Amino acid sequence: MRVMAIDYGDAHTGVALSDPTGLLAGFTTTIHSRREEVVLEELAKLARDHQVEEVVMGFPRNMDGTEGPRAQLYRDFAARVEELLGMPVKLWDERRTTVDAHRILFESGKNARKRKKTVDAVAASLILEGYLAFRRNSL
Numbered sequence: 660m661r662v663m664a665i666d667y668g669d670a671h672t673g674v675a676l677s678d679p680t681g682l683l684a685g686f687t688t689t690i691h692s693r694r695e696e697v698v699l700e701e702l703a704k705l706a707r708d709h710q711v712e713e714v715v716m717g718f719p720r721n722m723d724g725t726e727g728p729r730a731q732l733y734r735d736f737a738a739r740v741e742e743l744l745g746m747p748v749k750l751w752d753e754r755r756t757t758v759d760a761h762r763i764l765f766e767s768g769k770n771a772r773k774r775k776k777t778v779d780a781v782a783a784s785l786i787l788e789g790y791l792a793f794r795r796n797s798l
Contacts, residue, residue: 661681674783
């Protein structure tokens with residue numbers, strides 16, 4: 660069962676896909692667009708091309724666990740993804756994923772400009788890894 664994770668953003672949306680077994684994070688990419696319709700179109704293409712069966716999307720929470728100021732925007736976008744793909748989107752706590760993604764890229768020697776191009780894909784990968792670990796531990 661292939662799982663797709665989404666790190667939705669204003670200008671860049673990171674996407675990570677699991678392997679076909681749904682156990683390991685694999686392919687990552689970034690959709691570079693501010694236009695929601697372009698992002699939705701690319702997500703649909705990725706889901707179709709990779710035969711995605713489950714979708715998880717990062718959800719903004721404050722460090723104390725309360726919902727962040729952009730929570731409703733993310734809920735609305737998740738609803739549009741659900742409608743487009745015909746499958747539910749699970750909202751997943753994305754606290755610290757972008758911070759951790761920047762740290763990972765910095766420690767691997769990427770300069771600020773190179774980090775900016777890939778940080779969203781790495782954040783999506785972290786969301787996917789967290790979700791896959793949760794699924795494994797829940798079985």
